[in-house]
Amino acid sequence: LELTVDPSAPLPLHRQVYAGIRRAILSGEVRPGERLPATRALAEQLSLARATVAEAYDQLRAEGYISGRRGSGTFVAVDLPEDAIAQPAPWVVARESRVRLSRWGTRIAADLADLPPVGNASYEFDFRPHRVAEDLFPWEEWRTAVDRAVSGERARLLLYPPASGHRELREEITRHVAVHRGVHCRPEQIVMVNGTQEGLNLLAHMLFEGGDRVAVEDPGYPAARVALLAQGLDVVRVPVDGDGMMIGALTRRGPFRFIHVTPSHQEPTGATLSLSRRLALLEYAERNGSIVLEDDYDSEFRYEGRPIESLQGLDRSGLVVYAGTFSKSVLPGLRLGFLVLPDTLAGPFAAAKRMWDSGAPMLEQAALAEFMRSGAFERHIRRARREYRARRDALQSALIGCFGSRVWIGERHGGLNLLVRFHGHLREDEIVQRAGQAGVGVRAASIYFAEPPVEPTFLLGFAALPETSITRGIRVLAEALENG
Ligand SMILES: Cc1ncc(COP(=O)(O)O)c(C=O)c1O
Numbered sequence: 001l002e003l004t005v006d007p008s009a010p011l012p013l014h015r016q017v018y019a020g021i022r023r024a025i026l027s028g029e030v031r032p033g034e035r036l037p038a039t040r041a042l043a044e045q046l047s048l049a050r051a052t053v054a055e056a057y058d059q060l061r062a063e064g065y066i067s068g069r070r071g072s073g074t075f076v077a078v079d080l081p082e083d084a085i086a087q088p089a090p091w092v093v094a095r096e097s098r099v100r101l102s103r104w105g106t107r108i109a110a111d112l113a114d115l116p117p118v119g120n121a122s123y124e125f126d127f128r129p130h131r132v133a134e135d136l137f138p139w140e141e142w143r144t145a146v147d148r149a150v151s152g153e154r155a156r157l158l159l160y161p162p163a164s165g166h167r168e169l170r171e172e173i174t175r176h177v178a179v180h181r182g183v184h185c186r187p188e189q190i191v192m193v194n195g196t197q198e199g200l201n202l203l204a205h206m207l208f209e210g211g212d213r214v215a216v217e218d219p220g221y222p223a224a225r226v227a228l229l230a231q232g233l234d235v236v237r238v239p240v241d242g243d244g245m246m247i248g249a250l251t252r253r254g255p256f257r258f259i260h261v262t263p264s265h266q267e268p269t270g271a272t273l274s275l276s277r278r279l280a281l282l283e284y285a286e287r288n289g290s291i292v293l294e295d296d297y298d299s300e301f302r303y304e305g306r307p308i309e310s311l312q313g314l315d316r317s318g319l320v321v322y323a324g325t326f327s328k329s330v331l332p333g334l335r336l337g338f339l340v341l342p343d344t345l346a347g348p349f350a351a352a353k354r355m356w357d358s359g360a361p362m363l364e365q366a367a368l369a370e371f372m373r374s375g376a377f378e379r380h381i382r383r384a385r386r387e388y389r390a391r392r393d394a395l396q397s398a399l400i401g402c403f404g405s406r407v408w409i410g411e412r413h414g415g416l417n418l419l420v421r422f423h424g425h426l427r428e429d430e431i432v433q434r435a436g437q438a439g440v441g442v443r444a445a446s447i448y449f450a451e452p453p454v455e456p457t458f459l460l461g462f463a464a465l466p467e468t469s470i471t472r473g474i475r476v477l478a479e480a481l482e483n484g
Contacts, residue, residue: 416461
């Protein structure tokens, strides 16, 4: 019997012995009826107390894996069904093809390969996009909000959350989006979701059938495209220019049941959807009965000019769903976002949210409601906006300083990233690799495009790094790309 135990492992020793023998039985390494070592002998072999081995044997006996009494020999049970023993252990089966995925599961597994990994790698200079600043977040105020939620909302934490979300939080959000985004709604129209991504999945499940034609931006947000593809929808990419999605091209490509757009800050180009195109899009939606998802993921961070009013605020037909998220304005790990729905959809979406996961986590919602109510949220956004703007300027100056005419920088009026193109002989993957080896994290932007750009293109995040690190990091990047 090949057994080893590890005294430093978190699993107690008797559980390790139990698991080792169970595995040996299930894998057929020891056969039914075969004698197992006496507890004393096995204890000596493993340098364990005899009682530890005896405890493992007692458990195996109670579960029917072994038979025999203490003192009269211990045997692998003879009545274990042969085919259960012949099968590999369950954790091996799970990796093999006997488990069949649904069509949705198969598509998710295949299409997720198109997405960048979540990225736990750490870099000294991390320019990967969409990262928020640790040094600017008001951790103490957040802690206070969480403490208040724990002490003030116990009665509610003992219950399942309301399916559409924490009432006061939805009221805070209603006020916030009315003032800052020109979104007109009542709290009853809001359903809290675990980020925009869950909102997209709910929409795809609730509103469309396999084969329905839907439109996304090109270049555009890969996670939206993948969620729609997984639902079996016919996803068509509509080109984007300096004024956002080209509504003329949308119209020419025929009727769509659904259109995903990022009007305030196009992902990844940074373009703002012009007012005339907004009106054309709304008119298109009305003519075709299309639902438009306004994905307003980072509009809190706009550095020049006032943002154009939301599409939702211009909609007169009840066809726009507005998706907001706290992934940039608070923390991505919070996993809280919200949908503002036309009246008729709010009830069905709350029902779906209840069916999906019984509601968004209450503690996080209660803490966020308090964070907003106390004014900490507004203060954080104001401060972060100021600092992020300085960081954006630092990134731009560093890029121009180090690369001069060998770099092209895209739209820069908002968000947490700049779209950047390098003119030179290196390929995108070579740049990622060389940068990584020098401690600089960058993400290639080709995943956003239907046709990967000819020149290496990157979406560089500036928000998470202080200005001095930005300057140093770009210098390191420039050296890494020049040498070798
Ligand atoms: C276009 C777009 N939508 C939404 C999000 C945020 O998604 P979530 O709210 O699921 O974190 C991002 C984040 O990068 C994004 O780029």
